[in-house]
Amino acid sequence: MTPVLRARALGKMYKQRWALTGCTLDIPAGHVTGLVGPNGAGKSTLLNLAAGMLTPTSGTIEVCGGRPGSGPAQLAKVGFVAQDTPTYPGLTVADHLQLGARLNPGWDDALARHRIKRLALDPARPAGKLSGGQRAQLALTLGIAKRPELLMLDEPVAALDPLARREFLQDLMDAVAEYGLSVVLSSHLIADLERVCDHLIVLVGSKVQVAGEVEDLLAVHHRLSGPRRDLSTLPANQHVISASHTDRQTTLLVRTDDPILDPAWSVGRLSLEDLVLAYLSRPAEPGHDHRPAREVVR
Amino acid sequence: MIEFHLDDRSGVSPYLQLVQQVRRALRLGLLREGDRLPTVRDVVAQVTINPNTVLKAYRELEHAGLVTARPGAGTFVTATLADATLTAAYGPLRQDLRRWLAKARLAGLADEDIEALFMTTFQSATQEDIA
Numbered sequence: 295m296t297p298v299l300r301a302r303a304l305g306k307m308y309k310q311r312w313a314l315t316g317c318t319l320d321i322p323a324g325h326v327t328g329l330v331g332p333n334g335a336g337k338s339t340l341l342n343l344a345a346g347m348l349t350p351t352s353g354t355i356e357v358c359g360g361r362p363g364s365g366p367a368q369l370a371k372v373g374f375v376a377q378d379t380p381t382y383p384g385l386t387v388a389d390h391l392q393l394g395a396r397l398n399p400g401w402d403d404a405l406a407r408h409r410i411k412r413l414a415l416d417p418a419r420p421a422g423k424l425s426g427g428q429r430a431q432l433a434l435t436l437g438i439a440k441r442p443e444l445l446m447l448d449e450p451v452a453a454l455d456p457l458a459r460r461e462f463l464q465d466l467m468d469a470v471a472e473y474g475l476s477v478v479l480s481s482h483l484i485a486d487l488e489r490v491c492d493h494l495i496v497l498v499g500s501k502v503q504v505a506g507e508v509e510d511l512l513a514v515h516h517r518l519s520g521p522r523r524d525l526s527t528l529p530a531n532q533h534v535i536s537a538s539h540t541d542r543q544t545t546l547l548v549r550t551d552d553p554i555l556d557p558a559w560s561v562g563r564l565s566l567e568d569l570v571l572a573y574l575s576r577p578a579e580p581g582h583d584h585r586p587a588r589e590v591v592r
Numbered sequence: 593m594i595e596f597h598l599d600d601r602s603g604v605s606p607y608l609q610l611v612q613q614v615r616r617a618l619r620l621g622l623l624r625e626g627d628r629l630p631t632v633r634d635v636v637a638q639v640t641i642n643p644n645t646v647l648k649a650y651r652e653l654e655h656a657g658l659v660t661a662r663p664g665a666g667t668f669v670t671a672t673l674a675d676a677t678l679t680a681a682y683g684p685l686r687q688d689l690r691r692w693l694a695k696a697r698l699a700g701l702a703d704e705d706i707e708a709l710f711m712t713t714f715q716s717a718t719q720e721d722i723a
Contacts, residue, residue, distance in 0.1 A: 324644070326642045326644065460640055463640050464636070464637060464640045467636045467640060467641065467642060467643060468633060468636055468637065470636075470642065470644075471632055471633045471643035472633070485600070488600055488606075489598060489600070489606055489639070489640055489641050489642070490641065490642050491642065492642045492644045492645055492648075508605065509605050509607055509608075509648075512605045513605075555719065557716055557719055560712070560715065561715075563602075563604065565600070565602075
């Protein structure tokens with residue numbers, strides 16, 4: 295399947311600082327992809343590059359088969375809800391829909407009106423007077439009614455309370471079921487994404503740490519605990535992601551495609567959150583670090 | 593109709609949780625031949641889950657010969673897992689297990705000891721089967 299987003303050695307430099315470097319990625323179409331990483335990892339930069347709001351300093355990026363921001367046809371294919379789900383505070387809900395209709399050739403007015411009605415948003419109310427949850431839903435309505443091939447959302451639920459968060463994600467998933475659009479959404483909290491993503495990218499310090507289908511990732515990562523053990527005695531096919539030792543016990547998080555046969559280990563499952571946290575806290579591998587030294591230019 | 597729920601802390605992927613819930617319902621006789629499974633959109637609304645995950649679970653169930661998708665009508669149960677011979681074996685096995693539990697308690701084992709002993713034995717027996 296052709297990827298909906300393809301980046302090759304992609305980099306972006308702001309003034310003297312690399313915000314994203316050496317980013318090589320394929321995001322498959324038809325998936326809901328979670329982009330996870332700590333604040334400052336380069337998530338927003340990557341999404342803004344994909345939306346055409348920024349131009350790359352190095353490397354290439356292709357979205358839905360075209361160069362981001364290269365023309366009206368390209369813009370129509372991609373929806374982007376930027377961080378904090380921005381709206382125009384002085385414009386009413388109805389104004390926003392009118393703006394959406396004027397600016398987007400593929401605008402689905404019936405869908406937009408139906409959603410606003412179901413959400414019980416007052417069309418005459420200025421967006422600045424809406425609650426955070428309502429504003430996010432208005433931004434999502436604009437993103438869906440545009441009928442893009444790919445909808446990207448930057449930290450869409452970070453500012454929402456748990457109920458608004460659930461409702462927002464529910465509506466987003468309903469749109470995926472109804473229109474089959476591809477979605478990329480970022481969050482610094484994996485818990486927000488756990489249920490809705492079937493594809494995951496963990497980005498740390500501008501580098502992709504792990505990427506793949508959630509199902510596959512969960513199947514190949516295991517937590518092993520047992521008597522204290524020297525890591526050099528492990529089979530070659532077990533890659534240690536994290537290790538901790540007490541004087542008698544060793545606990546490991548390993549990645550392997552093969553079953554764990556050693557009876558000394560008790561083998562446990564990982565939640566997606568455990569898996570992501572292990573990668574987030576992993577020190578950079580010596581010899582595998584292609585990042586230009588960010589620290590040097592500071 | 594079956595109602596799905598998801599446990600975020602189980603470490604079992606959402607897709608597998610759906611599959612297991614259908615299989616369990618079939619085994620317990622809660623779902624029978626001819627029953628319709630909820631539509632993908634219903635499940636999405638019920639548990640806030642990715643529709644692809646629901647489709648994947650349904651495809652797996654279809655592949656296992658347990659359900660059939662009829663286009664435009666829905667996904668229907670076509671087989672049962674409630675096995676009368678298995679159910680018949682439950683009674684005597686449970687009785688054995690009760691006797692064993694009484695013996696373990698008599699030997700001074702606490703609930704946690706019993707659980708740990710069972711799990712390690714179960715795991716090593718399973719691993720011996722694999723190896």
